[in-house]
Amino acid sequence: MNSLMIAFITGVTTGGLSCLAVQGGLLTTALAPQVSQSDAPSHKGGKRREVATQPVPTSPGALPILLFLAAKLIAYTLLGLLLGALGSMLQLTPFTRALLLIAIGIFMVGNGLRMLNVHPIFRHFVFEPPAAVTRYLRRKAKAGSDAVTPLLLGALTVLIPCGVTQAMMALAMGTGNELQAAGLMASFTLGSSVVFFAVVYLATRMGALLEKNFARAVAIVLLILGLVSVDSGLNLMGSPVSFARLTRSASAPGGTPSAEAVTSTAGENEVRITVLNNGYTPVSISARPDIPTRLTFVTNNVRSCSLALVIPELRVEKLLPPTGEYTVEVPPQPAGKVLRYSCSMGMYSGQIVFDQ
Amino acid sequence: MKQVFDVPDMHCPACVMRLEGIEDDLPGIQHIAASYRKQRLEVEYDEAQVSEAQIVAAAEALGYPLHKK
Numbered sequence: 437m438n439s440l441m442i443a444f445i446t447g448v449t450t451g452g453l454s455c456l457a458v459q460g461g462l463l464t465t466a467l468a469p470q471v472s473q474s475d476a477p478s479h480k481g482g483k484r485r486e487v488a489t490q491p492v493p494t495s496p497g498a499l500p501i502l503l504f505l506a507a508k509l510i511a512y513t514l515l516g517l518l519l520g521a522l523g524s525m526l527q528l529t530p531f532t533r534a535l536l537l538i539a540i541g542i543f544m545v546g547n548g549l550r551m552l553n554v555h556p557i558f559r560h561f562v563f564e565p566p567a568a569v570t571r572y573l574r575r576k577a578k579a580g581s582d583a584v585t586p587l588l589l590g591a592l593t594v595l596i597p598c599g600v601t602q603a604m605m606a607l608a609m610g611t612g613n614e615l616q617a618a619g620l621m622a623s624f625t626l627g628s629s630v631v632f633f634a635v636v637y638l639a640t641r642m643g644a645l646l647e648k649n650f651a652r653a654v655a656i657v658l659l660i661l662g663l664v665s666v667d668s669g670l671n672l673m674g675s676p677v678s679f680a681r682l683t684r685s686a687s688a689p690g691g692t693p694s695a696e697a698v699t700s701t702a703g704e705n706e707v708r709i710t711v712l713n714n715g716y717t718p719v720s721i722s723a724r725p726d727i728p729t730r731l732t733f734v735t736n737n738v739r740s741c742s743l744a745l746v747i748p749e750l751r752v753e754k755l756l757p758p759t760g761e762y763t764v765e766v767p768p769q770p771a772g773k774v775l776r777y778s779c780s781m782g783m784y785s786g787q788i789v790f791d792q
Numbered sequence: 793m794k795q796v797f798d799v800p801d802m803h804c805p806a807c808v809m810r811l812e813g814i815e816d817d818l819p820g821i822q823h824i825a826a827s828y829r830k831q832r833l834e835v836e837y838d839e840a841q842v843s844e845a846q847i848v849a850a851a852e853a854l855g856y857p858l859h860k861k
Contacts, residue, residue: 574812574813575816
């Protein structure tokens with residue numbers, strides 16, 4: 437649920453504008469013939485600099501825009517389904533998923549740096565659709581004037597995804613689950629459609645202004661999302677150098693665990709971890725080395741991705757029940773060992789330190 | 793006639809589509825290819841039908857000043 441919300445917000449904030457820059461021209465061109473047929477209101481000033489500021493008629497009404505956006509939504513949801521299927525076909529292990537998350541993160545960071553115009557090399561972080569595709573779409577947009585054209589063009593926007601959409605597509609594939617991926621793409625497209633509709637329908641200069649003034653903000657959001665993705669990948673790998681883990685050791689000087697495990701009489705560590713919607717508690721727990729550990733995860737009406745537990749070193753990958761307990765028998769660990777676990781996307785993590 | 797221009801104002805791949813759209817607006821464009829990565833526009837045109845100045849003006853109207861290589 438959480439990730440769907442994030443996808444939606446990404447769509448509203450960055451996706452909408454970035455998609456508008458890539459696909460807005462296509463829609464306005466598709467609407468243009470309808471303007472000339474229906475006594476268009478005044479064309480204010482002819483060609484302008486930004487796609488989104490091209491005069492858009494009010495006379496054809498919201499219908500063509502809605503058709504365009506509806507077709508786009510369906511197309512991207514299907515694309516999500518496909519990407520999710522592809523991801524699951526590849527049988528992503530936590531490790532490969534971690535690698536994918538890191539790669540996606542680097543891609544997003546590169547895209548952010550590209551938008552900030554840091555160096556020409558970052559222009560390689562975006563895929564340019566083949567010339568034949570853009571030419572076909574352009575011609576189609578200019579030729580059509582019926583209801584089918586906005587529908588077709590909306591669907592065909594899958595061929596020209598913007599940078600943020602490309603990043604979202606990679607993320608969808610990373611889920612390795614058809615429904616999750618489809619949901620992710622649908623939420624994102626829906627979010628971006630809100631901006632798309634508002635800007636195109638109102639035919640204001642907002643798109644251009646926003647694009648101009650907030651291109652940097654979009655780039656920075658991408659940078660942050662990218663770093664979060666890299667960090668999730670590192671968490672999922674059980675790497676000790678993720679941002680979340682570094683801040684944790686900074687807040688607990690010397691990496692002091694925040695709680696101690698109860699040692700049972702049977703010479704066994706008894707560790708109980710509460711799974712919450714927003715993470716695991718205690719985040720760091722101390723246990724005695726060289727004896728077995730009974731590690732229990734307790735859930736109580738939890739509905740978040742923290743349920744998808746991964747302990748990379750023990751090859752544990754388990755979807756916990758929303759309410760209940762799940763126990764892992766951990767063999768004796770040497771002193772100084774840190775056993776790390778996280779959710780399957782690496783967003784939440786925790787550790788057991790064998791140092792008592 | 794073939795001409796290559798630098799287009800420093802291209803800021804995303806969508807600009808490629810917009811710039812290449814010049815061929816729909818001007819006569820005599822035989823081949824047109826823009827590249828966002830290279831920030832470049834290649835145009836082949838028939839001088840009898842269209843002039844370099846017209847092409848430059850068309851690109852500028854879209855917001856992309858051209859610089860001759």
